[in-house]
Every structure is written in structure tokens, then in C-alpha cells.
Amino acid sequence: MPCPLIANADVIRVTRLDACGRPVCGEDNGFVFDCFATLGMNANVDEGEDVEYRAANGRQCGFKRGCPTFNGYDLELSFFSVSPEFIEITTGNPPVFGFDGVTPIGYDDCSIRCNTGFALELWAEVIGEDVCDNENAQGAWIYFLLPWVTNGQLGDLEIGSEAVSLTLNGATRAGGRWGTGPYDVMPLDTAGTAGPMLTPLGSNCHRRTFVTSIAPPEPVCEYTPVLGDMCLAS
Template sequence: MAATSTCVVPIKGTHMRIVELDVCGIPVTGASGMVVVNDSFVQIVRSPQYEEGTEFFERNAAGAPCVNQKDDPTLKRFNLTVQLCSINVSATAFVISARELVTGTPTTGTGFAVAEGQPTNRYSLEVWQEVAGQGACDADGNQRYIYNAFPNVGATMLGDYTIELGRSILEFTSETRAAAASWAALVGADWLPAGETVETDEHYVYNVTTTPPPTAACDPTTLAA
């Protein structure tokens, strides 16, 4: 157990980053991969999914309980609901396993077409938050951030999309899987404590860091090997 701890108050959401993964959850590096940083999301909801533990209850012949025990629940995955007010065509097309519509030279994504069938694409999702109050900076005056990471995400489904006299929000839901062994070194290392990694049975990472989030941009970038 750590000798001291860090207490902070998370507030707001500043940046989210999507990194393309292969079917095994391994980050795709180089020109064939994609990284997109967005600061125009409305909310991201993390919903843990548990399997209830088996309950054992039996009464004796006199009606009194003789067995009363319940196994602990098991965390299966997290469900993520993401709402976007600014739609990045390239990132959205990949996340929802749609076909990106492109034009021109250099190639520019202008839209996407959604076909029937199962979603196959996988990605990692990182979300940065501010820290409120007196804990906003560390003892050396460095600004703190909350780093939330979901190293392996997929099974993405589109949500409702309303066209009306008002803003239109694009919503999708995804499910997590356990991280690939290489994810932390390739993607999350700058926002984890030195020497720490992400284990292959872990679905979610939360860390207080002074490393700022990456800069938001519309154009996708790539991940270095």
C-alpha cells in the first residue's frame, strides 16, 4: 500500500483521443493507423457491467436459514456512451465501422456510409479532465489533470440522431475488452507513473498526472512505433 495518496476533485472534460487498434487490441502504428484528438464532445458515460454473484440460501426443516451466502459480483466490461457535438468524419467512420467517403488530393474525408452487418473496428479511448479547487496544481505548481483510459474498445453501435430546430448530437455506444500487453508502452505511457503499465486483464485506467493532454485537431495523425 502506498505511504501517501492523492486527493483531487475531477471536473469537466477537456480532450478525448481515439487510437486505432487491430482486431487483437494492439495499437496500429505508422501510416496505416489513425489518431484523432477531439475537444468537442458533450459527454462520455462509463457504465460498469457486473455479473451478479450466485446466491445460496436454504432453510432447515424448522424454517430457519441454514445456508445464507452470496458470491461476489464479477466485473465483465464497461459500456461507454459518447456524445459528439462536432463530428470528425474520419474518426467517426472508423469507430462505427462505416465506409468513409473521400475526395480530392490529398484525400479528404467528407462523410461516411453505414452498411448492415457487425461492427469490427476497435480503438482505444482516452479522456482528460481538469482538477478543481486547491488540488488543481501539485506542490511544484504544475497543473494536474485526470487521465481516464479505456485501452480496448469496440462493438460500437450508433445511437439516435435527431434532425430538428436545434443542435444535432451524434451518439454511439461501445464496449470494453481487456488491454493488449503493448498498449501502455505505445499509447498511454506519458500519462502513467514511471514504471507502471496496464495489465492484460484491465479494462479501465484512472490516473492523476501533470502531463497535459495532446492538442485537439481535425486532421488525423499517426502513432509512432
């Protein structure tokens, strides 16, 4: 297997989930964009309690290291595009519509909604001499999937003479019902046929990462549909 090097982040897609972590099918449940600076995925780990046995004379008789518990990843996404669609999917805050009652032109900042959720996918470009050895490859990307993110909320906002960026915070959960996903994100054969993941994540997993030769979706500044085979089967 090659040893790919990550060059830079490329595209992010978010997908609306229901309260059980299932993708919500329909026309207005996805969003794809590339106007972001960084995505921080910071491990949240409880170190556990060490157990120490110490005699009255001060000598240590025994010691057992506490077992760490992985609680998931705390996310911090720095982005530039003030899209009502993206903010509605990730935070649950309602959009503000224009005169036609259909086109979102803004959003409201309301209370934090902990019963909403979204999935986040990120594609990062790969460099290396052998990343496109397969003539059917569309390119090469490292693909990250965070199948269940909750507690989405916008961070501090400061507007002045400098370029303005926004921050989205959230936290991953294990479990969920993403399954193999509603999208074609990996090749299924040597011909490069695009398809969904071959296996779902385990019930205690928070993230999946792999190299793919299937190109990421094109960024657009509007809702994108969730219409994969998973939706047809539901």
C-alpha cells in the same frame, strides 16, 4: 497526496487497435477532439447466483452470497462533431472521400463490425490549491485510459430545430496489448519529463485513472499519427 477535484472533461483521443488490442502505428490511426458533451462509463456486472439452504420447516440453514463478475464498462459518448475520421476509427464504417480521393467528407452507415477496436483516453481538468505545486507542471488533469473498446456503433440521430448531438456506444474488453502505450502521458521525473506510462495494465483490467501534469494533446479535425517508441520497437 493532494485530493484533486474534477472540474470538467477537456479532451478525448481515440486510437485504432488491431484484432488483438494492439495500437496500430501510422499516420491515420489517431484522432483528438473536444466537441463532446458527456462520456458515460457504466459498469456491467453479473451479480452471480446466491446459494440458499432452507429446511422443510422453512428455517434457513445456510446462505452464501453469489460472487459478482465484472464484465467491463458499457460506454455512451455524446458528441457534436460529425467527423468521418472519428467515426471510421471507432465504428469501422468507411469514410466517403471528396474529388481528390484523399479528404474524407462523410461516412457510410453499414453493419456493426465487432472485429474492430479502439483505445479511448480522456483528460479532465483538476482544481485545487496544490495541483500545480511542482513548478515544472504544465497543469493538472485526471487521465482516464480505456485501452480496449469494441463493438463501436452510432446510436439514434434526430435532426430538427435544436442543436444536434450524436451518440457512440461501445464496450470495454480486458487484456489487449496496449502495454505502456505509444504516447507520453505522465511525468517520469521531478523535472516533468513527459513519457509513456511506467507500467502496463493487468490482463484483467478495463480502465486506468491517475493524475498527470502532462498536458493533453491539442484537438484537430483530422487524423493524427501514432508514432511512439512502441512503434519504433515493433
